[in-house]
Amino acid sequence: MSTPFGLREVREAYRRAGRWLHRTPVLTSRCLDQLAGRQLFFKAENLQKTGSFKARGACNAVFIEKEINPASPGVVTHSTGNHGQAVAYAAKCAGLPCSVVVPRDTPKVKCSAIEEYGAELVFCEPSPRSRKETCAEIASKTGRTIIHPYDDYRVMTGQGTIALELLEEVPDLDAILVPISGGGMTSGIAITARGMQPACRVFPVEPAGKFLEKSLRSQERLWPNPPQFLDTIADAIRTQQMVVEAASGAAVYAALHQLEQVTPPPQKVGVILCGGNVDLDHLPWVNQMGLK
Ligand SMILES: Cc1ncc(COP(=O)(O)O)c(C=O)c1O
Incomplete structure (x- = not known):
């Protein structure tokens, strides 16, 4: 099946959005290499603008919107x-x-950051359905264009620029570990890796309790309909001198403990540290230890 975007579009996204983004560093650690028994290359998207890789897809999508419609009434998302x-x-x-629909229980640090960028916050119930409906309502009232977090080729293409930079720096990677939720980042990275280094395998990493791998293998949708959120501290993927959020930790865990299961075992592995936005007031161990 042909895909609606490829390496060419990812390069275009990089030209379009690059000046608004950081080229994030690729970090290595001899200590972690020893623990993992292979070479690890950490792509530090926690140091990206806004604290996560998401700036890449968003910048590509929003600047495309502006190119297509210079008098655009704006954008809305959930x-x-x-x-x-x-x-x-x-x-x-x-x-x-810009309007942003967020569930009522979204960490405060994330809400304040959204407002500080000048966007209007709109609260909804903490369910995927409520988010979608509220977002669609705003779009139809205001004419603003919806920028979906992952089901949007402009967003996926922007996320592909992570792999563009990573494979430019380490061209002979034989695997990349990507924390997955909706799959926008994984899609962008997989398409880019196929274009630049076809031998490089891309492994999505999901928190325990999700059914993605099982569903893909059985070719059946095994999660509840409508979808529910998983109860996990990796809140970004429930659908530290270096501060990384729990979603990034999922890829680090997989790099250290789970690659033995893969054949042939990869030797040079990219690990996407996808974000660093931590709400310090809501770390589970802070509550457990009575530190609050
Ligand atoms: C920090 C972080 N990592 C990973 C993901 C998963 O990305 P995707 O939904 O594109 O699979 C998200 C999504 O919100 C995120 O915020």
Whole structure:
């Protein structure tokens, strides 16, 4: 099946959005290499603008919107926070108005960041359905364009620029570990890796309790309909001198403990540290230890 975007579009996204983004560093650690028994290359998207890789897809999508419609009434999205911050940032860079729908229980640090970028916050119930409906309502009332967090080729293409930079720096990677939720980042990275280094395998990493791997293998949708959120501290993927959020930790865990199961075992592995936005007031061990 042909895909609606490829390496060419990812390169275009990089030209379009690159000046609003950081080229994030690729970090290595001899100590972690020893623990893992292979070479690990950490792509530090926690140091990206807005604190997560999401700025890439959002900037690509918002600047495409501006190219297509210079008089655009703006953009609207729904997000637990990282994509919301990213779209708010991108809209500010592009000079477009922006509304962000967030569930009532979104960490405060993420809400404040969205508002600081000048976007309007709209609260909804903490369910995927409520988010979608509220977002659609705003779009139909205001004419703003919806920038979906992952089901949007402009967003996926922007996320592909992570792999573009990573494979430019380490061209002979034989695997990349990508924390997955909706799959926008994984899609962008997989398409880019196939174009640049076809031998490189891309492994999505999901928190325990999700059914993605089982569903793909059985070719059946095994999760509840409508979808429910998983109870996990990796809140960004429930659908530290270096501060990384729990979603990034999922890829680090997989790099250290799970690659033995893979044949042939990869030797040079990219690990996407996808974000660093941590709400310090809501770390589970802070509550457990009575530190609050
Ligand atoms: C920090 C972080 N990592 C990973 C993901 C998963 O990305 P995707 O939904 O594109 O699979 C998200 C999504 O919100 C995120 O915020």
